Amino acid sequence: MSNTPRRIPGDDLGRGAPGVAARGRGPNRQGEEPSQHDDTAPSAGWGAARSVLKVLARTREPANGPKAVMKMNHENGGFDCPGCAWPDDIKGLHLDVCENGIKHVTWEMTHKKAGREFFAAHTVTELSGWSDFALEDQGRLAEPMVYDPATDKYVPIGWQDAFDLVGTALRGLASPDEAAFYTSGRLSNEATFLYQLWAREFGTNNLPDCSNMCHEASGRALQASLGTGKGTCDIKDWEEADLLIVMGVNAATNAPRMLTALAEAYRRGVQIVHVNPLVEAASRRTIVPHEFGAMAAFRPTDTGTMDVQVRIGGDLALLRGVAKAVLEAAEDDPSVLDREFIDVHSAGFDAYRELVRRTEWADLVRQSAIDEEQIRKLARAYLRSDRTIISWCLGLTQQDHGVDTVREIVNLLMLRGNIGREGAGPSPVRGHSNVQGNRTCGIDHRPTPQFLDVLDEVCQIDAPRAHGLDTVHTIKAMGEGKVKVFVALGGNFALATPDTDATDAGLRNTELTVQVSTKLNRSHLAHGRRALILPCLGRTEHDMQASGEQGVSVEDGMSMVHISYGMRHPVSPDLKSECAILAGMARATLPASHTPWESYTADYDRIRDTMARVLPGFEDFNRRVREPLGFRIAQPARDRVFLTASGRAEFHESPLPDVVPPEGRLVLSTMRSHDQFNTTIYSDNDRYRGVKNLRTLLFMNREDMAARGLGELDLIDITSHARDGSTRSVYGYHVVAYDIPRGSVAGYMPELNILCGLGDYSAQSDQPLTKHQLVSVTASG
Structure with a gap:
């Protein structure tokens, strides 16, 4: 990228309107003025209760919503909240819920559906101009769709035809390493295990996941x-x-x-x-x-x-x-x-x-x-x-x-x-509900030889030993034409990643993108030359297979594993479970495979029996996961057994980094607003930080504002300065005075992800530096 700041155009509100293109526009952007107010109300409490009632009213779930609340995070026939990974209460609490968890569940339980009629009415080009809120607000994806380049629309496709399209594309690659298989934290343990098994039997460890960007x-x-x-x-x-x-x-x-x-x-x-x-x-x-x-x-x-x-x-x-x-x-x-x-x-x-x-x-x-x-x-x-x-x-x-x-x-x-x-x-503190379980159950682009040896023996495959690509290097490889097929299980890859322009270009440079999703999002619009949308069941929905109703397990952020069952009929008869979709794609890719994909789909106990033989700590999985509260995976370090080279806990001599920004520069950290879950934006409000009707903003120390001649809610331009000398800019944001140390500023993701260059990642972890971006701030001209 050149050293000249790249201009991000404003939207139809005109110059000076806050925003990056049309992204991030929520439902409150109806001509209301952005504002900040002093909000010292306690967290949760009545503010959360009022917010939940508004969500229930907006989603028109006055009956199912409260019923879901009583079922969430409850071991007696309940389902696991698809939100954060905080452990469930172990004392039988019946309301172990939170405001954002309820929002997330009711967002999934919406009565709205996006099926063939919706896609017939809108081209991808048109939808690309919609806000992210508007895309998700169309409701649940109702049937599998394939991109038709002649009409620039998604059109219906049968499930088997979709699976065959995936299988044909993967078998046609020159190398299995020309494919990448991305995972978000929404996958169950059972689906996670099948996913990594498919990728490794196919022949690659290209298993990037959301952990590459968080923990x-x-x-x-x-x-x-x-x-x-x-x-x-x-x-x-x-x-x-x-x-x-x-x-x-x-x-x-x-x-x-x-x-x-x-x-x-x-x-x-x-x-x-x-x-x-x-x-x-x-x-x-x-x-x-x-x-x-x-x-x-x-x-x-x-x-x-x-x-x-x-x-x-x-x-x-x-x-x-x-x-x-x-x-x-x-x-x-x-x-x-x-x-x-x-x-x-x-x-x-x-x-x-x-x-x-x-x-x-x-x-x-x-x-x-x-x-x-x-x-x-x-x-x-x-x-x-x-x-x-x-x-x-x-x-x-x-x-x-x-x-x-x-x-x-x-x-x-x-x-x-x-x-x-x-x-x-x-x-x-782990963010997404099963992000820790994903890694435990095999999603790892750097698997250990010990894990692969056991996997090979139990599943009778020959897994590759070379390390695969993580998230950042998958984006780079797509841009270079080295990854030609991209499969994503959940998440919103196009928006959650750094350098969103580079991610967009990388996805468009592939031969095929496959998105297994519950709702329409930006990643369905930044697609390869061929593209599939495969709609899956949500965690709140019954999962009926040949042997009856199935439960799936998750691992919370403190290593507890428990089983989860849906509570409502699927929103569409054309949905399949994650496990069924994965098994269908795997069989189409590996028609001669000895892996019992169909048997696994018919009865998830069979998946768990195999997992029990492969994964340490999952012994007797089917029985233990059905115990009240599930079971905790053994933690040797908790017993002072340290599986390091020395057999001891290791002190580390880390150099003290210089994090003081140079004169005239600031350090930017991105974060969520309160009315947000990952890339899903419920509204433009941030109740606990006192902000209404505004997401395109920058929180800034008053003295830093004064040094730049800025006043409250003034319009500003923000430019990031990457290691390679390139710059990226957003324009027409509002500055908001906040209690934050001098030299530090903060703003919302995903809007500001665009400022993080693809080359700005940690040499220690390969994580994008989205909470440590060097920026300059000037008044908008």
Whole structure:
């Protein structure tokens, strides 16, 4: 891309209207003026209740909506919320739900359908000019469709013809590595296993997934430090901890059921520290909806005891500052360190201690933007705590040094033995409902030889050993013509990825794109020369196969696996389950395969029986998954068994990164609004940040605004500066004053994903740097 800023045109509202083309326009954009207001109401509570009622009214689900609420996240014949991966309540709570989960479910349960009549009335070119909200608002996809280039429309196709089209295209490739198989976190464990089995029997490890863009850094860091790619905590640990440090996440939006754990912890006297550039709603107060007395009395509970507003990217410096204070305290009182853990269970402590000793306080303060006394205050809280959990999300991982930052979390926890005991440990917050299960069940472009050896033996295949492509490198390969067939199971790849122009061009450069989806989205319009839309069942719907109704399992963010059953008839008789669609495509691709694809589809117990033989921790899968609350996958690190090369937990010497932006530049972090789930936008409002009727905005420190002569809601242009020297710009955004450190700014994804160049990804994790973009901001001309 040239060094000249690329102009993103405005829409039909004219120059000065906020926006990137027509994308991101929600239902409230009806001539209402954007505004910001002071909203100090507690998270959840009546605000959430009112929001849910509006959603139920808009989707016209006054009966099924409440019924679904009572079935969500409930082990007795219920279905798993397709939203976040926060663990289900283990005490039999009947309303273990949240505002965004209900929105997500009712969005899936809509009465609207997009079938052949809809597609006959609209060309793809026309639909490409629609907003993302308008596309999804057409309702559930009702039947399989194929792109007709002669008319520029999608037209109906029979299921078998669709499967044959996929099989013919894949068999016609010069190499299996000319195909890529993308996965979102919506897939069940059973579908995930079939998906990776199909790809590997076909002959490729090109299995990019949404983890490549979110928690890849966490997995790599934890694997290197502890010998596991997952956190070690469960929900009981959260009930035993006396210090919770929550980093880089706004739980009120991204994992709202976590608010219950925070409120209960506060009542127990737990210290709760929120580390985030923005002071978010989750760090203030909440009214938990199932606490009826509190709701009736409008009696909120605090959810935090300390806010630490670190600069974007400064988390590693903050953590090292706390470690430095702890090690200094140990010079006077050696008992503050857990010497038994350090000496018996860890390696590398002396080198780490020396690294910390050499790190100057001035550098830690400058890089974190937190003064020394506040860092020491956090350290004192850590020293007083017997059981500490550190939890984090994408605010830490979507950084150039994300792996090092997560390893620094483990370093700090190990100093006081907060690994492998109750009420303590690392606890990443996973975003999508089964994104962790996807990786557990085989979606990994870098599979281990041990996994492949067992898979080959049990399934009688010859899986490839070469590593495959992740998300960023799949986009690059499509653009270069090296990936010719792209299959996506769920998600909205065209919008969720970085450098959306490059992603769009890559998808259009393929021979065939296949999208298995529930609703129309941007990825159906950025398609290959041939394209299929294959509509699948939602998690709320009954899945009837030859042997009867089927359940599917998911793994939550704390390694609990449980089964889920739908509660309503499918919205269309032409839908198939994920497993059935995958088996159909696999058989068409591999007609001589000995894999019993049809048998797997007829009875998912047979899939689970095979999984039990392949996956560690899934032994006796069919019985254990049907137990109340399911089962927890064994975590060796939780028992202080560390599957690292040394057999010990590894301290790591990470260099201190320079994250202070150069003069005149700012660091941008993208994030969700409250009324949003991933790329699905429910409205243009962000209740907890006090914004109405606006998504094309930039939150900015008032002093940074004044230095640029900007006032509240002024129009601005934002330009990103990539490593390769190229720039990308958006125009006509609104600036919103916010409590955020100087030099840091924030705005919404997916609108600002376009600013992240495809080459701007971490060398440590290959994750796009969507939360660490160097930008300049000027008044719109």
